[in-house]
Amino acid sequence: MKKTLLLALCAICMVLMQDSARAQMLINGAGATFPYPLYAKWFHEYARIDPSVRFNYQSIGSGGGQKQILAETVDFGASDGPMSDENLAKTPRKLLHIPTVGGAVVLSYKLPGKPALKLDGPTVVDLFMGKITKWNDPKIAAQNPGVTLPKMDVIVVHRSDGSGTSFIFTDYLSSVSSEWAEKVGKNTSVNWPTGLGGKGNEGVAGQIKQLPGAVGYVELAYAIQNKLTYAQLKNAAGNYITPTLESVTEAFATAEIPEDFRFSMVNSPGEKAYPIAGCTWLLVYEHQKDAAKGKKLVDFLNWAETEGESMAKSLDYAPLPKNLRERVLKRIKTIQF
Numbered sequence: 001m002k003k004t005l006l007l008a009l010c011a012i013c014m015v016l017m018q019d020s021a022r023a024q025m026l027i028n029g030a031g032a033t034f035p036y037p038l039y040a041k042w043f044h045e046y047a048r049i050d051p052s053v054r055f056n057y058q059s060i061g062s063g064g065g066q067k068q069i070l071a072e073t074v075d076f077g078a079s080d081g082p083m084s085d086e087n088l089a090k091t092p093r094k095l096l097h098i099p100t101v102g103g104a105v106v107l108s109y110k111l112p113g114k115p116a117l118k119l120d121g122p123t124v125v126d127l128f129m130g131k132i133t134k135w136n137d138p139k140i141a142a143q144n145p146g147v148t149l150p151k152m153d154v155i156v157v158h159r160s161d162g163s164g165t166s167f168i169f170t171d172y173l174s175s176v177s178s179e180w181a182e183k184v185g186k187n188t189s190v191n192w193p194t195g196l197g198g199k200g201n202e203g204v205a206g207q208i209k210q211l212p213g214a215v216g217y218v219e220l221a222y223a224i225q226n227k228l229t230y231a232q233l234k235n236a237a238g239n240y241i242t243p244t245l246e247s248v249t250e251a252f253a254t255a256e257i258p259e260d261f262r263f264s265m266v267n268s269p270g271e272k273a274y275p276i277a278g279c280t281w282l283l284v285y286e287h288q289k290d291a292a293k294g295k296k297l298v299d300f301l302n303w304a305e306t307e308g309e310s311m312a313k314s315l316d317y318a319p320l321p322k323n324l325r326e327r328v329l330k331r332i333k334t335i336q337f
Contacts, residue, residue: 026055028057028058033163033165033200038317052296053296061162063189064162078280080164080281081164096331097282099279102248102277102279102280106230109214109229109230109231110214112212122176125173128195134154135150135152155195157215159189162188166187167186171278202222241273242274243276244274245313247277250271254273257324284297288337
């Protein structure tokens with residue numbers, strides 16, 4: 001009798017669990033790897049706010065996120081670089097860029113003694129052009145008096161996959177060098193003049209940790225987590241700036257942000273602005289085909305831009321400045337469902 005009752009109760013529980021799963025709406029997204037730790041936390045925390053919805057986010061890179069939202073195989077995309085005019089022209093209807101947080105791309109390296117280096121834009125360009133091949137090069141030495149630089153080969157490491165981090169970094173290199181802009185350009189993927197490839201921020205960080213003389217670019221959070229050494233960089237105001245959340249926030253505050261929110265934060269004019277800073281966006285159609293999903297997505301976006309922003313700093317992201325956040329919240333109100 002007891003066994004029969006237990007089996008009956010188990011069957012009822014299974015039915016209730018299946019009904020609950022069916023009732024839970026699934027919203028799919030894909031794209032940028034850079035904000036994934038924060039987005040994962042947002043989705044986890046939001047499940048407590050609204051248990052009726054679940055977010056499934058695939059961190060496949062900014063290029064993949066743009067492709068999937070264009071194909072409408074996801075409900076939202078994510079990218080660390082704004083979509084080009086060419087790609088926007090391919091969208092079936094108006095696509096909105098919703099800024100979420102900012103971050104820094106740092107120039108990391110592995111040298112004996114872990115010296116704290118200072119570098120300007122032209123020197124960084126020469127490193128990634130393959131023009132500077134030794135760490136004791138006069139251009140590096142001139143900016144770092146008193147620092148013992150080894151006569152060691154420079155090993156350049158870059159991303160091998162399509163990447164928003166690469167977009168931000170090559171956007172910076174293009175902004176400080178007309179030669180780079182003409183010969184290489186800025187994009188999520190470029191033909192690198194020299195160096196080894198690593199997949200993802202973790203791949204580049206791994207190469208730098210293993211190879212003496214290596215230099216590469218990674219997100220600030222990855223550099224901190226992997227205990228990598230990274231340089232102070234000379235900004236547009238002529239100051240050498242350490243990458244921090246505060247210097248990224250300064251870049252946000254002094255960047256020119258147009259109506260469509262497609263903007264660059266590299267080389268912002270602020271006195272304390274870090275020069276290789278970037279924003280990351282969620283890509284959402286203004287007109288949502290599925291009204292129920294559209295409403296849930298808008299509810300989440302409103303929560304993310306208010307409550308969610310308070311979680312950014314603890315995970316090494318810079319929250320949006322208040323004035324920009326207010327503009328973004330107004331834009332979210334234009335989403336139709």
